[in-house]
Amino acid sequence: MNNTIKQLSRSPKFMTGFCMFVAIILFTLIYPLVNPGNPLEMIGVGTFARPGTYVSLYDAVSAQRETFKLADADDKRLAASISDEDRVAMIELFGMAGMELDIEAGDTEALLEAWEANFDTLIQTKMTSAKRKYYTRINNKLLDLKAADTLVVYEQGEEDSKSKIVKTDYVRTGAVANVKTLPLGTDNFGRDVLKELVSAAKTSLMIGLIAGTVATLVGLTLGLLSGYLGGNVDEIIMFITTMFTVIPSFVLLILISYSLGQEQRGPSVVAIVIGLTSWTWTCRSVRSQVISLRNRDHVNLSKLSGHSLGRIIVTDILPYIASYVVMAFILQVSSGILAEAQLSLLGLGPKTTTTPTLGLMMNWAMLYSAHTNGSWWAYFPVILTIACISFSLNLMNTGMDQVFNPALRDG
Amino acid sequence: MSEMDTKVQGSAQPEVQEAAPSENKPKRDFTTGPLCLSGRGVTRVFGTGDKKKVAVDHVDFDFHEGEFVSIVGESGSGKTTLSKMLLGLLNVSEGEILFQGKPRDISTRAKKNEYWKGIQAIFQDPFASYNTFHKIDAVLLDCINMRGGKHLPYEKKVEMMTEACSFVNLKFAELTNKYPFELSGGQMQRLMIARIFLLKPKILLADEPTSMVDACSRATILDMLLSLRDEIGMTIIFITHDIGLAYYISDTVYIMEHGKFVEFGKADEVILNPKAPYTKRLISDVPKIHEPWDLDTVVEELA
């Protein structure tokens, strides 16, 4: 036992996988301490706010100001106020007017210079009146930006106590009372994606662990009994196993989840259902290993020594398949997490209102077309998390396989 | 017989000779003692239909107390199947096994455990005979517990284990806290004999115990089996494919072919005067290592 652990700790694959997995678990445990609160709280009114740090505009106005004269401030302001779409449209107009323009859309200075010099001719180009209006609007906006110098802010009803804001006014983020950093933005309901993701990863890991434990326990028990006892017990168990095998387990999973109904499906119920539909593989392989072990002479000798059935199974059979069972368990955990994700994508996952899971987050992102409107932060981190968990578990598994089957060891 | 003895002394395995009972002990005829294990029409069938295989086919036998019996046959002839049935590890399809003259009853676990106090085994492959997760001490302590020594003081147990180990030329002090797989095949098989020494069963079933160990250990192991018989009076059922070996160490031989006993009787009678063609073939197949006491020439000489 100690020896096995020593060997495992020397396997780089196992250790990498193990450390990754532990890091993920630690993160899901520690992050809620740093950032407590309901992970499903809708903090944003709009949908899909981009990742970043948000500063309260209201507080910024009254915050302590400093004046900075930065050389490139105007250029940056201009560059930020023309959207990518506008730039493309502007360059298009040069094309329509028959003017060859060797300017990149990103080169704001050159673009604006050319635009200013040629606008009067450009606007004469033949185009629909809607387009003409659009280009005039762009031009007016640019002119305004150049001309405007001071913003005036006052509270409603108190027009005389004005607050003037000039272009060189700056406030320190720390001086603004309300600043919110959303490293992964918000989702379709305006919820903090990172907070949700951490909570979802925790739930999904728990689902995977429960599903893996159920599948391993059921598979191991049935496999041991079937393999060791043989005869009628074996036939009955193998009949049940075959029944479960002919119906693809995912179809079975869908049917059971569907018939349970949304209300009954808490995360642990879903986990148990996943476990109960995925034990057949463990059962079959444990059975075949036990069959080859039960005829080994050390088992015969143990019988001759008068040991009971339970003792023989626990001391003479289990230790020989333990490493194998642990490996099967790890794979079951990984496939349990994936099964939950698949189920939730189909809308058959756990109840949607109480806890997020990785699958539910994918489901929400898909339902609200995060993938088509470019809100990558709503689904990509989820995929990455699922991938990292699976990868770490599979790495552990491969590492163990190499330790236990020396034939697979490379070099 | 004396002529045979001189022949045997020219053997390539001189160590074995010292163990020969004829050397230093007055000859006793073990083939007429009280019955300890008998079989009537013992049969074992595997599978059904097309896959039906009669591994042991209506065999009859009578083993006596203190007898050294060899069951000889080629591989696949059903020797292991018969031995598993004798041990009660495999059900008998047909026929009856009698233990000490009475029909054997192993229908419950308690009765089985009682039976196993009287019959024990050494298997062919020493590497597969040990639970590799248990230390050697555990293996030996288990035997002491089985013989009702559970409540003995630990020093007494150590004394018993030391005695058992020295019986098989092993040093307990060197083995304690080791795992069986840290020993050589020959040492492991000797430890198996130490186990038998502690258990002191009436009958020992040795299924090709020497076929997977080195030649040197082989001789010592045979030596030890013989002294178990001579000192404790154990009945030894020795299973082998080597008829030369069987002739050399046993009182009685049973020749097995395709699950049947084709010939049996006192070792020298059967081997020096074989009747069944199968026995003759086995004798002619005796490997070159036995050249100095080549049985073919012996048979010819006697004929």
Ligand SMILES: Nc1ncnc2c1ncn2[C@@H]1O[C@H](COP(=O)(O)OP(=O)(O)O)[C@@H](O)[C@H]1O
């Ligand atoms: N569990 C089993 N199932 C089916 N056939 C078996 C089984 N055990 C042994 N046999 C068959 O019985 C025959 C005798 O085998 P065995 O007793 O092992 O022979 P031996 O020990 O003399 O080499 C062989 O043909 C073998 O294939």
Ligand SMILES: [Mg+2]
């Ligand atoms: Mg055999």
